[in-house]
Amino acid sequence: MGRSADSHRDSLWSATAEEPAAEARSLVGEATAEVAVIGGGYTGLSAALNLAEAGARVTLVEGREIGWGGSGRNGGQVIPGVKLDPSELRARFGEERGAALASSVGASADAVFARIARHAIRCAPVRHGWIQAAHAAPALARVQRRGAEWQQAGAPVEMLDARAIAARTGTEEYVGGWRDGRAGTVHPLSYARGLARAARAAGATLHADSPAQRLVREQGGWRIETPRGALRARSVVVATNAYTDGLVPGLAKTLLTLQSIQIATAPLREPLAARILPGGECVSETRRLAFYFRRSPDGRLILGGRGAAGEEERAALFRALRGALARLYPEAARLPIEYRWSGQVALTLDGMPRVHEPAPGLFVGLGYNGRGVAMATLMGEWLAARIHAGREAPLPRTDIAPIAWHAARKPAIALGIAWAWARDRMGFAG
Numbered sequence: 252m253g254r255s256a257d258s259h260r261d262s263l264w265s266a267t268a269e270e271p272a273a274e275a276r277s278l279v280g281e282a283t284a285e286v287a288v289i290g291g292g293y294t295g296l297s298a299a300l301n302l303a304e305a306g307a308r309v310t311l312v313e314g315r316e317i318g319w320g321g322s323g324r325n326g327g328q329v330i331p332g333v334k335l336d337p338s339e340l341r342a343r344f345g346e347e348r349g350a351a352l353a354s355s356v357g358a359s360a361d362a363v364f365a366r367i368a369r370h371a372i373r374c375a376p377v378r379h380g381w382i383q384a385a386h387a388a389p390a391l392a393r394v395q396r397r398g399a400e401w402q403q404a405g406a407p408v409e410m411l412d413a414r415a416i417a418a419r420t421g422t423e424e425y426v427g428g429w430r431d432g433r434a435g436t437v438h439p440l441s442y443a444r445g446l447a448r449a450a451r452a453a454g455a456t457l458h459a460d461s462p463a464q465r466l467v468r469e470q471g472g473w474r475i476e477t478p479r480g481a482l483r484a485r486s487v488v489v490a491t492n493a494y495t496d497g498l499v500p501g502l503a504k505t506l507l508t509l510q511s512i513q514i515a516t517a518p519l520r521e522p523l524a525a526r527i528l529p530g531g532e533c534v535s536e537t538r539r540l541a542f543y544f545r546r547s548p549d550g551r552l553i554l555g556g557r558g559a560a561g562e563e564e565r566a567a568l569f570r571a572l573r574g575a576l577a578r579l580y581p582e583a584a585r586l587p588i589e590y591r592w593s594g595q596v597a598l599t600l601d602g603m604p605r606v607h608e609p610a611p612g613l614f615v616g617l618g619y620n621g622r623g624v625a626m627a628t629l630m631g632e633w634l635a636a637r638i639h640a641g642r643e644a645p646l647p648r649t650d651i652a653p654i655a656w657h658a659a660r661k662p663a664i665a666l667g668i669a670w671a672w673a674r675d676r677m678g679f680a681g
């Protein structure tokens with residue numbers, strides 16, 4: 252397994268999940284499947300669910316628990332799209348392919364909420380929109396262009412000036428922004444567990460506590476070795492995102508991992524509760540090292556941020572988060588912080604997710620740049636369609652191309668963070 256067990260059990264989500272932990276025993280002995288899935292987060296679960304629904308015999312192995320990775324501890328902001336806007340996608344991938352990709356990623360939040368409704372997943376889904384809040388004028392111009400593009404593409408978009416955003420958020424910190432009505436929020440761990448429940452009901456087999464330690468090519472397929480068993484399959488989906496280890500040569504070196512951390516206050520009381528996010532939106536800032544926030548299903552304020560390469564900086568990050576809370580919502584900052592937790596996000600150099608097929612029958616989807624609730628769900632659909640119907644994903648696949656300076660990533664990330672802070676102070680959009 253890859254990185255250390257950063258805080259998962261301390262999260263608000265572990266304490267409040269309505270969906271019970273998925274029933275998934277460790278893999279013991281020899282097993283076979285048509286498709287093996289490695290990783291029990293949204294990517295793997297969505298792939299397993301879609302494949303099982305298409306009639307494939309699927310077995311998923313997760314190294315820890317279902318939802319242990321980013322999928323069980325994220326902010327639960329369900330935001331459609333990717334870092335590149337529709338016009339940028341068309342410029343990069345060509346008119347036709349770029350437009351198809353924009354339309355697919357633009358509908359990713361629909362895919363999440365449709366799944367939740369279909370399987371009655373108890374994850375407190377609300378679709379009250381996402382606000383991208385500009386911290387300075389240059390950033391505002393950039394994000395309003397982005398909002399206008401999605402509006403043109405038919406998305407329910409609203410532009411917000413300084414007054415409107417202050418009324419929506421309850422803070423005067425922002426100069427404006429836009430609101431994307433396609434987005435919403437979920438309880439992320441319950442969403443993962445609900446997908447697991449649906450995948451099992453559709454016929455998939457799930458094993459927790461079963462880290463894939465070796466992946467070996469055999470005649471007619473692959474063999475995955477776990478501490479107490481082995482799984483043979485014709486096709487394998489690798490869905491390990493920020494927790495990617497050495498299983499697929501070079502894969503971990505295609506990603507930069509950063510800590511993302513979150514705090515949750517005690518439940519807000521009136522009159523504060525009526526002032527902070529009264530419309531139930533979730534928010535991300537335009538800063539490169541952005542803070543993001545939302546209300547929890549039980550009325551708390553959850554604030555998150557990212558920006559450290561290693562565990563040792565985590566304490567400093569928590570302090571920075573408390574500072575941001577005091578700046579945004581001084582009254583809320585006086586409430587006790589009842590939960591704090593963290594996890595890893597996987598960044599790619601161009602901010603785009605990746606689809607790889609490094610060998611026949613081996614399928615990889617990852618690199619969500621901290622925006623994977625909707626995108627990883629969609630990636631699972633893409634990979635499943637590729638395997639059972641031979642349909643290429645709308646995102647062109649690429650070779651596994653390790654980042655040349657990956658060995659020096661820690662100092663490089665530290666430098667990048669300093670650079671991002673400087674740009675943020677100058678007001679650029681992230």
Ligand SMILES: Cc1cc2nc3c(=O)[nH]c(=O)nc-3n(C[C@H](O)[C@H](O)[C@H](O)COP(=O)(O)OP(=O)(O)OC[C@H]3O[C@@H](n4cnc5c(N)ncnc54)[C@H](O)[C@@H]3O)c2cc1C
Pocket residue numbers: 252253289290291292293294295312313314315316317318319320321322323324325326327328329330461462463464490491492493494495496498511512513555593594595596617619620621622623624625626627
């Ligand atoms: C603190 C935080 C806040 C975030 N907030 C948001 C947000 O608000 N909105 C949003 O869209 N995105 C957010 N994200 C990102 C989002 O959580 C991820 O993009 C998404 O969960 C990725 O899903 P995944 O299934 O690809 O990976 P994960 O959910 O990370 O799952 C990968 C799994 O693979 C397992 N694994 C690894 N190696 C092996 C192995 N060898 N064998 C077996 N299993 C293995 C791991 O144990 C892990 O459970 C956030 C992330 C974090 C950490």
